[in-house]
Amino acid sequence: MLHLAEAPIRAGKASDFPETYRRAFRWMLLARVAEEKIASLFRGGRITGGVFLGKGQEAISVATGIALKEGDIFAPLIRDQAGRLAFGESLLDFTLTYLGARSGPMRGRDGNVHRGRPREGLLPMISHLGAMVSVVNGMLLAHRFQGKKGTVGAASLGDGATSTGAFHESINQAAVEKLPLILVVTNNQYAYSTPNERQFACSDLVDKALGYGVNGHTVDGTDLESCLQIIGGAVQLAREGNGPQLIVASNLRLAGHGEHDDSHYISSHFKELPLGRDCIEVAQNHLLGKGWADASALEVWTRECAVQVDEAVAHALREPAPDPAQEEWCALSHRHLAEGNSAKF
Amino acid sequence: MITYLEAIREAQKKALEIDPRVYLYGQDIGAFGGAFKATKGLAQTFPGRVIDSPISEDAMMGSAIGAALQGMRPVIEMQFADFSTVGFNQIVNQAATMFWRTGESCPITVRLPSGGTPGSGPFHSQNLEALYAHYPGLIILTPATVEDAYSLLLEAIALDDPVIFCEHKYLYYHLKAESLPETALPVGKARIARTGRDATVVTYSAMLHEALAAAEELAENGWEIEVIDLRSIKPLDTDTVLASVARTGRILAVGEAWPWGGVTAEVLARIATDGFNLLDAPPMRLNSKDTPVPFHPNLWGTHRPTARTIANALRDLLRL
Numbered sequence: 177m178l179h180l181a182e183a184p185i186r187a188g189k190a191s192d193f194p195e196t197y198r199r200a201f202r203w204m205l206l207a208r209v210a211e212e213k214i215a216s217l218f219r220g221g222r223i224t225g226g227v228f229l230g231k232g233q234e235a236i237s238v239a240t241g242i243a244l245k246e247g248d249i250f251a252p253l254i255r256d257q258a259g260r261l262a263f264g265e266s267l268l269d270f271t272l273t274y275l276g277a278r279s280g281p282m283r284g285r286d287g288n289v290h291r292g293r294p295r296e297g298l299l300p301m302i303s304h305l306g307a308m309v310s311v312v313n314g315m316l317l318a319h320r321f322q323g324k325k326g327t328v329g330a331a332s333l334g335d336g337a338t339s340t341g342a343f344h345e346s347i348n349q350a351a352v353e354k355l356p357l358i359l360v361v362t363n364n365q366y367a368y369s370t371p372n373e374r375q376f377a378c379s380d381l382v383d384k385a386l387g388y389g390v391n392g393h394t395v396d397g398t399d400l401e402s403c404l405q406i407i408g409g410a411v412q413l414a415r416e417g418n419g420p421q422l423i424v425a426s427n428l429r430l431a432g433h434g435e436h437d438d439s440h441y442i443s444s445h446f447k448e449l450p451l452g453r454d455c456i457e458v459a460q461n462h463l464l465g466k467g468w469a470d471a472s473a474l475e476v477w478t479r480e481c482a483v484q485v486d487e488a489v490a491h492a493l494r495e496p497a498p499d500p501a502q503e504e505w506c507a508l509s510h511r512h513l514a515e516g517n518s519a520k521f
Numbered sequence: 522m523i524t525y526l527e528a529i530r531e532a533q534k535k536a537l538e539i540d541p542r543v544y545l546y547g548q549d550i551g552a553f554g555g556a557f558k559a560t561k562g563l564a565q566t567f568p569g570r571v572i573d574s575p576i577s578e579d580a581m582m583g584s585a586i587g588a589a590l591q592g593m594r595p596v597i598e599m600q601f602a603d604f605s606t607v608g609f610n611q612i613v614n615q616a617a618t619m620f621w622r623t624g625e626s627c628p629i630t631v632r633l634p635s636g637g638t639p640g641s642g643p644f645h646s647q648n649l650e651a652l653y654a655h656y657p658g659l660i661i662l663t664p665a666t667v668e669d670a671y672s673l674l675l676e677a678i679a680l681d682d683p684v685i686f687c688e689h690k691y692l693y694y695h696l697k698a699e700s701l702p703e704t705a706l707p708v709g710k711a712r713i714a715r716t717g718r719d720a721t722v723v724t725y726s727a728m729l730h731e732a733l734a735a736a737e738e739l740a741e742n743g744w745e746i747e748v749i750d751l752r753s754i755k756p757l758d759t760d761t762v763l764a765s766v767a768r769t770g771r772i773l774a775v776g777e778a779w780p781w782g783g784v785t786a787e788v789l790a791r792i793a794t795d796g797f798n799l800l801d802a803p804p805m806r807l808n809s810k811d812t813p814v815p816f817h818p819n820l821w822g823t824h825r826p827t828a829r830t831i832a833n834a835l836r837d838l839l840r841l
Binding site: 285295309 | 574575579581610626681708
């Protein structure tokens with residue numbers, strides 16, 4: 177079977193485009209299958225806390241993850257399962273965290289989409305998502321101090337995060353410092369239940385790029401080919417020293433904000449528009465139409481994803497939960513400076 | 522002679538000299554040398570390591586977190602402590618939770634020019650130590666002396682955890698010492714600034730000097746007041762405070778910050794829970810009034826505790 181998660185696939189040469197496309201598609205498929213599994217566990221009452229799906233957002237997400245290399249930085253948002261896998265996060269980190277295992281990267285201290293491994297360039301988001309962008313800036317500044325050349329950092333945001341003060345401060349900061357930041361804004365039409373017209377008043381979010389003095393790009397977020405080309409190109413521009421790149425992708429969220437949300441507020445007219453397409457169906461048809469894969473290959477890939485996901489879930493279910501008696505209740509790395517040792521609480 | 526402000530500058534200079542991971546980031550701190558000149562000359566001496574930031578406290582802090590995760594040691598100058606609330610989210614939700622969530626330490630020093638001076642008004646006078654101390658994952662330092670301004674800042678930069686360094690603007694130019702210290706008490710240890718047997722005043726930062734003046738005033742009538750300088754708000758050296766109260770039986774906690782849920786409340790809560798049987802009189806505290814900090818010196822001088830009001834409180838405590 178495939179071991180996609182252990183062997184991250186990076187973007188190849190232009191002549192390898194069909195191969196890159198196939199690899200990207202398989203990460204999308206794995207993300208979709210994995211998330212559907214977690215959603216079903218959630219419905220069965222096996223998941224504590226929220227479940228947030230990237231359904232409909234896999235193309236833009238995988239295109240971001242696949243354009244990044246070892247040494248780069250990635251600050252994903254809650255719908256970036258495909259991008260995380262492509263960036264190199266293991267599927268086990270996903271299942272161990274959702275199932276709250278002590279052996280997962282967050283050890284039961286944080287859950288679901290709030291996982292990461294900063295040392296490997298993968299940032300664990302705080303819920304105030306706009307705040308992640310300046311953290312990426314800081315990591316890139318550190319690379320500059322340390323003489324590391326050619327690295328980039330990508331941060332994923334939604335349409336809602338563009339309204340935060342942190343977005344403004346961080347994109348401006350990146351522009352002032354000319355950092356190799358790739359800001360991928362996926363406008364999926366709703367921030368939780370709030371539609372675009374209650375979120376911003378500019379005609380297109382990419383217009384903000386001009387105001388900050390950074391390059392702006394738009395892309396159809398339902399079309400994997402465009403996503404790979406536009407994001408790949410933007411990452412290349414950043415890598416070559418052309419400063420921050422703002423990418424605005426359009427799509428429709430094909431799920432609730434989280435699995436607790438029936439998303440009844442999503443207007444049906446979006447579902448009939450091109451932006452309401454399911455990027456996985458679009459990519460599948462593209463693969464078949466171009467002759468880059470046949471129906472039996474698609475079937476094999478889907479089956480392999482299911483096996484991989486089942487294994488990762490089974491593994492996580494066997495792992496012990498955190499034990500409050502074993503927990504180190506200390507928020508400082510300098511234990512001797514922690515409160516609670518001398519006083520009674 | 523060296524001032525409190527010069528000690529802060531010297532500590533940053535030394536940190537830049539001894540540790541290539543250290544850099545300074547803040548508004549107007551580069552060629553201009555900072556609003557208070559706490560970084561005067563440093564940009565010239567350390568090119569590329571003393572960096573002007575946009576007016577973006579959130580992004581200043583966020584970038585410090587990212588740089589710290591990548592092995593740097595950022596020192597962030599908030600132009601005024603009051604402005605740090607714009608970066609509050611990054612400090613309390615991102616920096617303070619990082620080690621707990623990920624096991625990765627987040628060594629950042631955030632300098633907060635704190636406290637009132639005549640004419641500074643509601644937005645250039647605040648004392649926010651209690652606000653930050655409320656959150657797990659931060660160390661809060663409040664130097665009251667030139668020596669501590671130097672040694673605690675150097676120690677803050679060397680620590681692996683995020684440190685909120687509350688330096689008091691009233692002491693910047695007023696307070697002078699003969700020289701910089703060679704050795705110092707570590708973070709987390711309070712200092713007995715004046716020994717006494719009749720009552721204990723627990724205080725920190727600029728209020729130390731008001732408390733010492735009050736103790737001097739009462740000494741004229743033969744009262745011996747012990748004055749404790751906490752130095753560090755979090756961790757709070759409860760042991761030193763308890764030991765003092767065991768000797769004196771009376772405690773007055775004094776802070777320039779607002780009263781509600783603050784450092785003085787915390788000190789008295791600990792004495793009440795851990796040292797109730799040591800007390801010969803109800804514990805007392807003295808803080809600023811529960812209003813924004815006023816602009817006019819007449820109002821400001823009444824808003825905050827002073828040597829006179831501390832001496833009066835001590836007379837009450839001693840049942841004089």
